[in-house]
Amino acid sequence: MTYCAAIRLKDGMVFASDTRTNAGVDHISTFRKLYQYGIEGERVMVLQTAGSLATSQAVFTKLQHDIDQRYESNLNTVLTLFDAAQMVGECMRNVMNHAKTVANDDNGSQFTSSFMLGGQIKGQPPELYMIYPEGNCIRATKDTPFFQLGESKYGKPILDRSVTYDTDIQHAARALMLSFDSTIHSNLSVGMPIDFVIYKSDSLETPEGRRIDENDEYFNTIRRQWSKALRNILVELPEYPDNYWNK
Amino acid sequence: MTYCAAIRLKDGMVFASDTRTNAGVDHISTFRKLYQYGIEGERVMVLQTAGSLATSQAVFTKLQHDIDQRYESNLNTVLTLFDAAQMVGECMRNVMNHAKTVANDDNGSQFTSSFMLGGQIKGQPPELYMIYPEGNCIRATKDTPFFQLGESKYGKPILDRSVTYDTDIQHAARALMLSFDSTIHSNLSVGMPIDFVIYKSDSLETPEGRRIDENDEYFNTIRRQWSKALRNILVELPEYPDNYWNK
Numbered sequence: 001m002t003y004c005a006a007i008r009l010k011d012g013m014v015f016a017s018d019t020r021t022n023a024g025v026d027h028i029s030t031f032r033k034l035y036q037y038g039i040e041g042e043r044v045m046v047l048q049t050a051g052s053l054a055t056s057q058a059v060f061t062k063l064q065h066d067i068d069q070r071y072e073s074n075l076n077t078v079l080t081l082f083d084a085a086q087m088v089g090e091c092m093r094n095v096m097n098h099a100k101t102v103a104n105d106d107n108g109s110q111f112t113s114s115f116m117l118g119g120q121i122k123g124q125p126p127e128l129y130m131i132y133p134e135g136n137c138i139r140a141t142k143d144t145p146f147f148q149l150g151e152s153k154y155g156k157p158i159l160d161r162s163v164t165y166d167t168d169i170q171h172a173a174r175a176l177m178l179s180f181d182s183t184i185h186s187n188l189s190v191g192m193p194i195d196f197v198i199y200k201s202d203s204l205e206t207p208e209g210r211r212i213d214e215n216d217e218y219f220n221t222i223r224r225q226w227s228k229a230l231r232n233i234l235v236e237l238p239e240y241p242d243n244y245w246n247k
Numbered sequence: 248m249t250y251c252a253a254i255r256l257k258d259g260m261v262f263a264s265d266t267r268t269n270a271g272v273d274h275i276s277t278f279r280k281l282y283q284y285g286i287e288g289e290r291v292m293v294l295q296t297a298g299s300l301a302t303s304q305a306v307f308t309k310l311q312h313d314i315d316q317r318y319e320s321n322l323n324t325v326l327t328l329f330d331a332a333q334m335v336g337e338c339m340r341n342v343m344n345h346a347k348t349v350a351n352d353d354n355g356s357q358f359t360s361s362f363m364l365g366g367q368i369k370g371q372p373p374e375l376y377m378i379y380p381e382g383n384c385i386r387a388t389k390d391t392p393f394f395q396l397g398e399s400k401y402g403k404p405i406l407d408r409s410v411t412y413d414t415d416i417q418h419a420a421r422a423l424m425l426s427f428d429s430t431i432h433s434n435l436s437v438g439m440p441i442d443f444v445i446y447k448s449d450s451l452e453t454p455e456g457r458r459i460d461e462n463d464e465y466f467n468t469i470r471r472q473w474s475k476a477l478r479n480i481l482v483e484l485p486e487y488p489d490n491y492w493n494k
Contacts, residue, residue, distance in 0.1 A: 153400030153401050153433070154400050154401070154403060154404050155404075156401060156433045157401050157402075157404070157429040157430075157432060157433050158477070160433050161432070161474055161477055161478065162477065162478055162481050170486060170487070171481060171482060173487070174481060174484055174487075175481055178481070182404040183404075185404060185407055185408070186400070186403045186404050186407050196492075198492055208492030208493045209492060209493065210491060210492050210493070218485075218487050218488060218491060221485060222484045222485065225480075225484055225485075226480060226481075226484065227408055229476075229480040230405070230408055230409065230477075231408065231409055233473060233476040233477070233480070234409050234418060234421060234422055234425070237421055237469045237472055238465075238468060238469065238472075239417060240417070240420070240421075240465050241465060244457060244465055245443075245445055245455030245456060245457050246455045246456065246457070
């Protein structure tokens with residue numbers, strides 16, 4: 001499994017992907033599932049994935065190949081981020097259809113991937129897309145500023161409670177770290193390290209990023225403080241009134 | 248969908264079940280999914296369910312019918328709680344098999360239910376069982392003191408963090424309320440009111456219970472305080488150090 005999430009805020013974007021892949025509990029490996037594309041000062045794109053690692057890697061490889069070979073249409077030449085999302089979707093459909101043909105398997109659900117693409121092209125607003133296994137996509141809005149892929153449920157409550165479009169980047173980044181902490185705590189199939197990337201709106205600079213591993217001092221500090229504070233709040237909440245039960 | 252959970256603690260047990268059922272988003276109804284059985288001073292049982300409402304109701308009905316008709320073997324005559332869990336499992340398998348026969352449908356996944364049974368019989372320790380759709384069951388232990396059914400993921404992190412076998416009943420009950428609050432916040436298919444029941448070990452009294460609805464003053468107080476405190480902690484966590492990113 002995988003957990004990845006991305007948030008589009010007023011002042012920028014925060015992206016995070018774990019790196020655990022597993023096929024059963026015996027085959028556990030570490031693979032990067034977050035990639036960056038772009039041209040400094042002109043366009044920035046961050047692509048995240050969940051699902052079949054073979055499909056996802058083939059898509060990353062094909063997209064990079066098209067850039068390297070300077071094909072007319074690639075992520076560095078598309079006019080809008082929407083076009084880029086469409087390109088990713090089509091590329092994924094091609095990979096999945098090819099895999100099904102090779103496997104001679106009409107079912108082929110094991111080849112399914114999903115993607116999220118966020119970024120900005122000069123002169124246009126920053127955007128974040130969720131690209132479905134069917135190849136189509138939706139865009140994050142002010143009402144719905146974040147998307148998640150994969151093992152998303154454990155980490156959703158904290159984002160639901162604390163992140164809106166107007167949330168400060170620093171706070172949203174911390175909420176996202178704790179969203180990963182909750183998920184890792186409750187689910188074995190999501191694991192460290194986590195690839196974290198922060199993009200500031202209109203900077204058009206390759207975003208800042210960090211691979212957070214088990215020894216990351218800051219991450220461990222806030223996860224400990226968070227965990228302790230949660231337990232403290234719970235203990236300090238008011239006791240239920242007499243005769244509260246039996247009604 | 249449904250969310251229900253039960254915790255077996257050193258000093259007692261806490262049970263909670265929501266009451267929303269849905270078939271699609273158009274058919275939303277309120278149904279009790281938590282029932283009590285027992286004989287004051289001799290045995291106490293709390294039965295919770297998730298899954299096909301038709302199967303669950305048929306099981307509740309059959310179990311009550313066997314008690315009312317004073318059949319030799321019923322929940323009021325079984326010797327152990329393990330026997331009671333087996334009885335529930337067998338009853339559920341019979342109902343599911345019958346439904347499949349009537350429907351002439353070998354697939355029959357739509358008839359599946361799961362149950363949790365907790366309680367105590369005089370002279371024996373309190374026990375909590377999870378009864379799988381296959382009819383077999385597992386028992387909660389000191390290492391794993393709680394079980395969940397249905398839409399369990401949103402509400403699991405808070406239980407993972409705050410509940411152990413030695414947790415005070417009052418604290419565990421509050422954690423369970425907040426676990427429901429998180430789930431309802433993040434998922435439309437789980438809804439109020441919530442049936443809550445608390446049993447004190449060795450009391451052998453019909454447990455105290457309360458149906459918590461949207462207007463419950465205490466529940467609303469702690470959910471507001473919790474939500475506010477969470478946001479405060481998040482804001483008060485230390486900022487990340489300079490140069491934390493770009494590594």
